[in-house]
Amino acid sequence: MALKEFNLEGKIAIVTGGSRGIGKGIVLVLAEAGADIVVVARSPNPVEQVAEEVRKMGRKSLPVPTDVTKADQVERMVEKTIAEFGKIDILVNNAGRSAPKPLVPLGYKTIYSELVPNFDKLITEEEWHEQIDMNLTSTFLVTRAVGPHMIRQRKGKIINITSNQSTKPFLFHIPYGSAKAGLNMFTKGLALEWARFNIHVNAIGSGLANTELGRMYVENEKLRESTLRAIPLRRLTEPRDMGLLTVYFASDASNNVTGQIIYCDGGLVIA
Ligand SMILES: NC(=O)c1ccc[n+]([C@@H]2O[C@H](COP(=O)([O-])OP(=O)(O)OC[C@H]3O[C@@H](n4cnc5c(N)ncnc54)[C@H](OP(=O)(O)O)[C@@H]3O)[C@@H](O)[C@H]2O)c1
Numbered sequence: 727m728a729l730k731e732f733n734l735e736g737k738i739a740i741v742t743g744g745s746r747g748i749g750k751g752i753v754l755v756l757a758e759a760g761a762d763i764v765v766v767a768r769s770p771n772p773v774e775q776v777a778e779e780v781r782k783m784g785r786k787s788l789p790v791p792t793d794v795t796k797a798d799q800v801e802r803m804v805e806k807t808i809a810e811f812g813k814i815d816i817l818v819n820n821a822g823r824s825a826p827k828p829l830v831p832l833g834y835k836t837i838y839s840e841l842v843p844n845f846d847k848l849i850t851e852e853e854w855h856e857q858i859d860m861n862l863t864s865t866f867l868v869t870r871a872v873g874p875h876m877i878r879q880r881k882g883k884i885i886n887i888t889s890n891q892s893t894k895p896f897l898f899h900i901p902y903g904s905a906k907a908g909l910n911m912f913t914k915g916l917a918l919e920w921a922r923f924n925i926h927v928n929a930i931g932s933g934l935a936n937t938e939l940g941r942m943y944v945e946n947e948k949l950r951e952s953t954l955r956a957i958p959l960r961r962l963t964e965p966r967d968m969g970l971l972t973v974y975f976a977s978d979a980s981n982n983v984t985g986q987i988i989y990c991d992g993g994l995v996i997a
Contacts, residue, residue: 731979735760738811739976740803742794742868743821745772747937748887751965752818752972753780759973761816762786764807768793786811794821794864797871804871813879816976817872819865820887822906824939825857826898837949838898841942845898854901861905865912873920882925885975886913887968888987890931890995906931910987917985926984928975933963933991958993 739756743749745767753763757780765777765787773789780787788810792803807814826838831846839845865886876882891899892906910929917927934953936944943949944962954960967990974980989995 729979731981732973732977733760734816734973734977737761737815737976738764738807738813739816739818740764740766740807740814740868740872741818741820742766742792742864743887744818745769745776747939748932748935748963748965748968749818749820750776751967751969752820752887753969754783755966755969755973756816756818756976757783757785757787759977760785761976762811764788764790764803764811766790766792766794766803767821794868795859797867800867800871804868804875808875814872814875814882815879816883816885817868817876818885818887818972818976819868821860821864822887822889822939823857823860824889824891824899824902825853826902827853828898829900836898837946841946849901857901858905858908861902862908862912865909869916873925876925877920877923880924882920882923883976883980884916884925884927885972886927886929888913888929888931890933890989890991892931892987893989894995913987914985921984926975926980928980928984929987930968930971930975931987931989931991931995932968933957933989933994935963935965935968937965953994956994956997957991958997961992963990963992 739761744753744765770791777787777789790803792799889906891903892910913929
């Protein structure tokens with residue numbers, strides 16, 4: 727029999743980047759635990775398809791195509807959510823993107839030289855800002871829009887999806903790793919700031935997953951094998967692994983836990 731603390735029936739969850747990959751995995755497990763879901767990503771069709779999958783599971787779902795790096799679109803998405811459901815219990819800030827590139831050309835070839843366009847060119851300010859906007863500012867924008875509703879409710883669960891790269895440097899990922907490290911501190915700072923409103927803020931650091939983001943690393947045999955060798959549990963991260971941890975942080979099971987970052991990466995972070 728399922729433990730009652732994990733039951734999410736009647737809860738409203740917003741999941742950014744919920745249309746594929748890890749975000750979709752989180753959507754489906756939250757719905758399995760009982761939550762109704764607002765599915766957020768830019769492309770309308772995949773957002774609608776995932777919402778339909780949720781409805782087939784007997785839950786309500788609202789697809790809201792949104793670019794989470796744009797404040798006006800984010801505000802509209804939250805307004806639509808409130809108009810439809812009247813409250814927001816759970817926010818999962820999952821949308822993110824990585825783009826490997828050294829800060830300046832290094833003068834030698836690596837495996838990434840063939841895999842990444844313009845890898846051997848100077849990193850541009852636009853590329854730097856894109857990584858910070860996508861992996862850190864987006865969470866600020868969505869959380870700022872959702873926060874007043876959770877504060878009014880005196881209750882809320884926020885889960886930020888970070889990476890093991892937030893604490894362990896990976897070659898050629900300085901902008902992404904810096905943004906995710908910032909996301910870790912955002913998580914801790916917000917946990918402190920909003921604890922008095924009974925709002926819990928935690929983060930889950932994914933390891934390498936076979937998603938659109940992770941595909942370049944997984945499909946290249948050399949990169950995949952070297953990564954797998956370094957992972958103590960010798961396995962990639964599955965979207966469902968991330969979904970199960972999200973249910974813990976989204977549910978009453980974690981009511982005494984806030985400001986924490988847990989890594990779901992087969993132990994790579996401690997290797
Ligand atoms: N995969 C890995 O190996 C790995 C490892 C560590 C951490 N992570 C983290 O896990 C999270 C999910 O990654 P993933 O692998 O599932 O990526 P993914 O398969 O590329 O999916 C990304 C999701 O975010 C959405 N998205 C992208 N840009 C957006 C924007 N500006 N506004 C709104 N939605 C946007 C995408 O839909 P649209 O393109 O239609 O907008 C899609 O739904 C990210 O935060 C990532 O940093 C992943």
